[in-house]
Amino acid sequence: MTAQELMDHIFRWCDDNGEKDYSNTCDTVKCGDPSREIRKVAVTMTATVEVIRQAQQWGADLLIVHEPTFYDHFEKRLENDPVTKAKEELLAKTDMVIWRYHDHPHNKNKDMIGEGTVRMLGLQGKWINRHWAVNRLILDEPLTPRELAERFAKNGGNHVRVCGTLDEPCKTISLCLGTPRGVFEELQDPEVDVVFSGETSEWMLGEYARDAAALGFRKALMIIGHNPSEMGGMILLEKLIAKEFPELETKYFNCGEVYHSI
Template identity: 30%
Template structure:
């Protein structure tokens, strides 16, 4: 049968329209799949994260705080976060391997409380470390005053968690009452739980104790002795101390009839559990970023 020109034209329009319709359907069916493969991720700057910590922790600015940037810029887009006690050269390199360019360190990066690189004249080592941080495009923020200001204090809470002492812990005191144990067993528990190879003690290993005060870090001899006097623990556990202050107080106390004992953990090891716990605190608030803990470790070799 002979087709008219009009019929042929209408048939071509129908085929073309159908093809477009089918193609559109095909595209609409694959577009969601591509969306799932390439999800959008929220970006955070260093300042965004600091602001988030302040907000979520209900923290107010502290005048004269040491919690400032030690390297880098607040506007840096963060690729990952590492928490640590000290931003050592080893930690800086490990953070880069993990793809993290933001280190939150609890203690100084440049060997003094204010991180003044001119604290000692001709400190070339501090400048080498600055150069390493710059080469790695890494920002370091010290979080000391603010993390201790969290409720509860994250450094103390982290230690209680690691020692399995949370059932005995209350937020308003560093002194807890644990089931009665010998000083020797307490020392073993501390070493095993915190990963410490050697501890220094003053006391009788056979003595039984239950009232324990945990003062991590280096709060100073005046605070350590004041707490020992006012809270009367069986055992005072500290991070570090001036040997001519707290240690001599404990020694004389025992010589005059007191049963108080002293255990020295080391500054790094006493507070590292807190920076480890800070990952648990921060990670749920940053679902698009990986937060990891890299221990800086005990700097000493025990012979």
């Protein structure tokens, strides 16, 4: 099987009704030869320098990523930039194919990234589609924001920050994983108790949640970190590939969080 054949197959998983327009997608090959035969498939959130080195050492033929490699949604390279040049040189020394898997999983009728994160946290509830990359989960059993943060902590999100309500049982979660549009609208909606967000504005959304809780509203904003908020989706992808293609060796590489915490 070639990298192209695998990617074509897993893209079809997400094209529920075949009506989505991918003429301007970022889900393209970022480096390497897509016609190469593959045996080992690595999956991660972001192709960090460390992940590239680890995947290469493991012998990956294909590295599937959710986020850009070169700091721009469509990988427009920074000109005369020493970091870009050094990363290009690092990639030139590998023979891996890097391919992005971003628009397709979010386009899936049940957003694969959100679904994977819900599964990773072991949450059960009723799923509601909202809009691009924003969904809701009405929990069968209410949990407090503290308990929800602890579930992330057990799954690679060690620095979740909570604004607003902390210890009140909550039922309706808005899954604004990564940085989608419309997070403030979700936070304002009286039906939403908790908003999960990858990263957001402290002075605006954070202070809104803090005021809301202080004024007696059940309202929490959980800032999870971009990679930990979406990694459950890519972990799910790795599991799905392993299940459907037992002849391939697959491995999820955790790229960790972008911040050092001092």
